[in-house]
Amino acid sequence: MWEARAEPYGFDDLLAWVCDIGLREFEHDPLHVSSEVFTSTDHRVVVVSKWRNTPRSLPDPPPTLLAGPAHSWDFTQVDR
Numbered sequence: 001m002w003e004a005r006a007e008p009y010g011f012d013d014l015l016a017w018v019c020d021i022g023l024r025e026f027e028h029d030p031l032h033v034s035s036e037v038f039t040s041t042d043h044r045v046v047v048v049s050k051w052r053n054t055p056r057s058l059p060d061p062p063p064t065l066l067a068g069p070a071h072s073w074d075f076t077q078v079d080r
Contacts, residue, residue: 002047002058002072010065011043017065018045022058029056043067 006014018037026032026049033050040046047058057072 004045004070005067006043006065007067014065015045017061025059026056
């Protein structure tokens, strides 16, 4: 999971960067299964990606679009 909060003036640009540039960095990687992009009313963009093995994080977006640093976390699916 990757999350970044945009400056209010940069929200549309951050979302476009994630969809058009950031995700293209790995969407053709054979270990990449899928990615979903979510937004919130407080100018956050969240990407949840599924991988067959070692996940990759999005590259760093332009810092002028961010209200703070981007964060990423790796999770492992639990079979139940």
